[in-house]
Amino acid sequence: MAGPTALVLTGSPSLAPLLARGALLSPFKRPAPDAEFPRARLVLPGLRVDLARLAAYERVCGFPTGADALPVTYPHVLGFPLAMRLMSGRGFPLPLLGLVHTSITITRHAPMPASGVYELSVHIERLAPHRRGTQATVVTEARGAGDVVWESKSTYLARHRTGRPAEEPVKEIRKPLPAVAEWRLGGDVGRRYASASGDRNPIHLHPLTARLFGFPRAIAHGMWTVARCLAAHGTPDSCRVRADFKAPVLLPGTVTYAAEGGRFELRGREDRPHVTGDVYPT
Secondary structure (H helix, E strand, C coil): CCCCCEEECCCCCCHHHHHHHHHHHHHHCCCCCCCCCCCCEEEEEEEECCHHHHHHHHHHHCCCCCCCCCCCCHHHHHHHHHHHHHHCCCCCCCCCCCCEEEEEEEEECCCCCCCCEEEEEEEEEEEEEECCEEEEEEEEEEEECCEEEEEEEEEEEEECCCCCCCCCCCCCCCCCCCEEEEEEECCCHHHHHHHHHCCCCHHHCCHHHHHCCCCCCCECCHHHHHHHHHHHHCCCCCEEEEEEECCCCECCEEEEEEEECCEEEEECHHHCEEEEEEEEEC
8 A cells, every 4th residue: 555645845834823723723623533634744854953942952851962962852843843734734633722642652763963964754644533532643754864763653632522432441550660859840841842842832831821721820741741751761772762641740840750660750749640651772
């Protein structure tokens, strides 16, 4: 079977108008697991990393600065505008407003020099039924010198009535990992990460704009929580990372970073998990 048709871009899309377009079109979307979705694969060749933005990202996430190697989560930031172009368009059936990033799996095949030149590609792999609605899987790849050096799969959930009884998930009983550190998070974490990543979703920026979407305070970006954990945990040059987003982190706030072996998690009050994940070499 032929893969998605490639659409080559001349530059990275601007996120702000894409977020606005997605918000405006959201009320007209009709999510369903059997709905049609964009089949194109967006390709951005000749990408060079903005080293100033990279340094800002490293600082807010806790990665060391100045090394000629991209943090394992940074290619997601580079590919996010392409994903938003697909998910904010008329052809994508899930509403962007309320769309929840539920998990990410990252495979890094080799170190990625910050000074390198890369080709990014993003496509929507599939839609699938979920007990709470419909879930989309978005695939991002980064190539260096023609070889895939990094790839990820992200799942995004649109909640809606499914017309069938909600099935309770099989809960994996995981004993809380040993606490490693307590992090006090300032109210500006969302704004700092937004400045470095370009993801200026209003739920992350200010309490007032977060309240418009049902949150009592601004919440941290899910990808910031994963990046912050991986900065503390460390990752091999060739590795696979899996992270599941369990609950939002309210800002300001205090969280506990815990880890043991290849596992990590971020917990809140009463050991409530915000993020759980695993890292292992490949």
